[in-house]
Amino acid sequence: MQIEDKLSILAAAAKYDVSCASSGSRRSNTGRGLGNAIPAGVCHTFTEDGRCVSLLKLLFTNFCIFDCAYCVNRRSNDLPRAAFTPAEIVRLTIDFYRRNYIEGLFLSSGVVGSPDETMERLIRTVTDLRRQGFNGYVHLKCVPHTSRRLVQAAGRLADRLSVNIELPTEESLRKLTREKTYASVLTPMGVIREGIEETREDRKRLRHVPAFAPAGQSTQLIVGASPESDHTILHLSDRLYRQQALKRVYYSAYVPVGDIATHAGAAPPFKRENRLYQADWLIRLYGFSIDEVIPSAAPNLDLTMDPKDAFARRHPQLFPVDVNSADREMILRVPGIGIRSANRIVNLRRRGRIRFEHLKQMGVVVTRALPFIRCDGLPDARWTVPYSATAIAPPVALTPLVFVTDSSFDGLLTAIFEAYAGQTPPDAIQPDSHVQQGLFDQRVTVVTDGAKAARVWKGLKRCLGVEGRQAIAEAFLSGNAGVETLIYTYVRERIPRPNSSPSGVSLSVTIRLDQLARKVREEARRLEGFVRFEQTGKGRYLARIAPRYDVLPLIRHHFESRFADQRWIIYDTVRQYGLVFDGRTTRALPLNMAEPGAGSRPDADESLCQRLWQRYYHAVNIPTRNHPRLHRRLLPRRYWAYLTEKLIPLSRRPI
Ligand code: SF4
Known part of the structure; x- marks a missing residue:
């Protein structure tokens, strides 16, 4: 069977497993390997059903000797079956990772032979992947009944482990599958918890203790395949969070698939899954108690209303x-x-x-x-x-003094230096690229001076702290008209000139600066996931982006540490400059690169990789849950031109 067909079958077979976040682990790249793991994780794309794609989520095989009634891969279901080899999974993961399609690998499997044989295959695959120098995120699913030895081996390789509890009560589990019991799930879960706790204790005494599932463990509950209420489900989750120290419980609305005669029941409304997540978040992160979110008198969450709204109304x-x-x-x-x-x-x-x-x-x-x-x-x-008086705009000067910079950040810092050093502070600072000429303006051109800029940069850290200074740099990258004056006003109010009385920072100025910085930061964060590299030669990669803001300075470090072993260019088509990484250092250079499609077509390897990624992207979507509005909100159209998964397939592109 062709790799493309295997990928379609085994990605589609894994798509109902929702536990696929890539957060909670920090592993830096040693410089010799490929990739790293960062605590916040990264969403690389969103499918049309509105779900984040972060990891390459695959089943090793969808052959299974078990017959769980709620599962599409159950033995009795008649569907196409396939199995990868470890080498195929390693190759797919590395090829996708190098192109920044994914954050890492999520690997699960149907049970073949025995749970231990299955687990050994998964462990061998991840061992091979790590031997290839792969430092990215790995989430490994532990099959129920897996022995202690194999769970421990898995914990030393993976960032996160999970064992699916599947159903909210043991009674329901027994009804819908003969092969699993709560003990077969809770025992490996307990081994994982012990491994995490022991590692934490050892690390207090010893410096170099190998990590054990540093991103913790999670589980998945299928909702609606059995009759339990939301109250029962949330209480079970709460017990699992406390007793097994889980990082996450994932809720998956049951989707009846395959032979209708054998499935577990009718599909619950998808909204129910959504409400359970909201309730779970309120309990874990917002400090609500379970009874506040779901009183026992009304054991199911209100589907028409967010649980927080429901609480406020009660x-x-x-x-x-x-x-x-x-x-x-x-x-x-x-x-x-x-x-x-x-x-x-x-x-x-x-x-x-x-x-x-x-x-x-x-x-x-x-x-x-x-x-x-x-x-x-x-x-x-x-x-x-x-x-408040501080929010009132200052009176406008009759002949405003305007400092004009060369539009660079150093130019702005130099202008701020001159504003503090000179007798008369300016009323505004404008870049020469966006001069707004007033009739009575007195204009003074400021010559950029690296030494003065460096002194201001250092002083900002002392007076505003690292975060305050960073917010200024981020707001500047927005390139918004008037941002130089906004930054100058903010600095002037936070750091009064000598011999002038402090005016107190206007809250409006602070909020506007903070809002601008936040927008730029969000754009940078999105681009960390949405950059798509194309291999243009052996070990050389090129990505084009068209960001709303000038985010290259903000994403530079992320790509330097992640792709330290490959040469790459990220080209900003709007500002016509790029980051060029030669394997040692990164330079920001003005470039003029042709649009995609204008140059030569990708070679056979690159074409195959792009085709595989497009196949994967479509295979993991659940069409019955398509949500176009949500999809466009999470993955706005303005990014689509450079996203491989959104391009016309190569086979249909004009030559
Ligand atoms: S063991 Fe896993 S893959 Fe096999 S039928 Fe049960 S849930 Fe599905």
Whole structure:
């Protein structure tokens, strides 16, 4: 069987396993190998059903001697079967990884021979992969009944291990599969927990202890194949989090597939899976108790409403919450306010009173939050107090003094230096590429000076801290009109000139700068996943991107450490410059590179790899769950031109 057909069959067979995040592990590249693992993980693309594709998710084989009624790969189901060889999986993983299609490998398998034989095959494959110098993320599925020795071996190779508990009660598990018991799942889970705890203890005493599943363990629960309520499911999850120290419990809405006569039941609404995730997050990360999220009197989550909205409506006595004085825990209970927005509110309200118009800029979903909050400037003016004096714009000078820079960041820093060194501070700083000529402006051209810029850069760290300084650099990369003056205003208010009284930083200026920096950071983070390399020669790779902001300086380090053993260029088609990595150093150079399709066609290896990736991308999608709006929100169209999975297949492209 051709590798393309195997990939289609074995990727499709793995697509219902949802436990495929790539977070929680940090492994740096030693410089001799390929790849690394970063704690936050990276989403590399999104399928049309709106799910993130981070790992190459495969079954080693979909042959299986077990007959679990809820599973598409069960022995009695009549479907095409296939099996990879270890070498094929190693090759696919490395080829996809080098092109930045994936963050690593998720490997599972149907049971062939015995659970231990199956597990040995998976371990051999990952051993081969690591021997090839692969440092990327690996998630290995442990088959129920696997022996202690093999679970321990797997833990030394993989970043994350998981054993699927499958159903919410042992009784349901017994009804739907004869071959599995809770003990066959909980025993390997316990071995993993012990391995993680022992490694943690050993590391307190010894410096070099080999890692054991550094990203922890997870499990998956199938929802709706058996009659248990959400209350039962969430209580089981809570027990697993506490007793087995799980990092994640994944919920997978049951999808009846194959022979209808033998399946476990009708499909539950997909929304139910979604609500369980939301409830799980509230309990794990927002500090809600299970009873607050799902009272025993109503054992199923309301499908029409987010669990946080439902909580707020059940507890009207707790609202509205005053965002200027409530503690973080209470702010987190407001619908529409997530963890990051709550942190921003708590940090920024030290600088001034937060008004309603600030909340949207901080990332709050104001339409949801509105009925539950109290702050200045609310649309119905119930709680409005006069706008803080610090938020009022300063009077406009009759003959504004404008410093004009050469548009570089060093130019801006030099202008800030001159603003502090000179007698008269400027009213604005403008780049020569975006000069806005006012009738009475006094314009002074600032000559960029590396030494002055370096002094300001150092001083910013001392006065604003690393994060404050980084926010300035990120906001600058937005290239937005007026960003130089915004940064200058921010710096001037945070660091008063000698002999001038501190004016206090206007909250609006801080929020605007923070918002701009955040947008640039988000774009950079997306691009870390969306860059697609194409092999242009032996060991040489080229990627084209068209980012909204100038993110190359921000993604440089990520690609340097990940692809230290290959030469690559990432070319920004909008700004016509690129990062060129020659295997040792990276240089930012002005380039003028042809658009894709204008040059020579990729060679046979590259074409095969691109075709395989396109096959994989379509195989892991679940068409019955397609969600075009969500898909476009997560993977906006503006990125599609350079995403291999969104290109017209090579076989259909004009020569
Ligand atoms: S053992 Fe795994 S692959 Fe085999 S039928 Fe059961 S769930 Fe499916």
